[in-house]
Amino acid sequence: MNEEGSFTMCANHLRGSLVRTFATVGLLVTGALLATGCQSSDATPPDKSVNGTFTGELSSPTPGTYTVKNKTFHVTDDTKMTGYGIMCVPAEGKTSRACTPGQLQAAVDDDLVIAQVTIVDGVATRMIEK
Structure with a gap:
């Protein structure tokens, strides 16, 4: 295999690895956003004047x-x-x-x-x- 073919294989492997990494990060970020949106952070904080x-x-x-x-x-x-x-x-x-x-x-x-x-x-x- 010549040097150019070896470089192409490495570049393709790296590109595939980067795509998988970005896809994983995208899923994690999406999951975190959905989880945050489902939490009760929308709930009103306690009214400290009620005693x-x-x-x-x-x-x-x-x-x-x-x-x-x-x-x-x-x-x-x-x-x-x-x-x-x-x-x-x-x-x-x-x-x-x-x-x-x-x-x-x-x-x-x-x-x-x-x-x-x-x-x-x-x-x-x-x-x-x-």
Whole structure:
């Protein structure tokens, strides 16, 4: 094989390698953009002026955001939530159960949930189903 043929083979190999690399990078960037667009970054940040304890019907204008008595708040994994059958179903022989944010969201989406909610800086710290 002459020098020119060897150069052509190397150039073709390099070109193919670059195309695969750029295709991979393009897929990664596209995936990252889609994942970012699907995250709840569109959610409204907590209104830090909302403080107090409120009892009433819960609603959820957007996933992860709730209202009680026209007060908007968020819940976190640290929110202490106690359910008595609507927010989350107690285990057999128990009268109450600690609930998760996912269970709360499902309950508010599907049922009428009445709760007493303690809110600090727009985030529920405690919630008890009534």
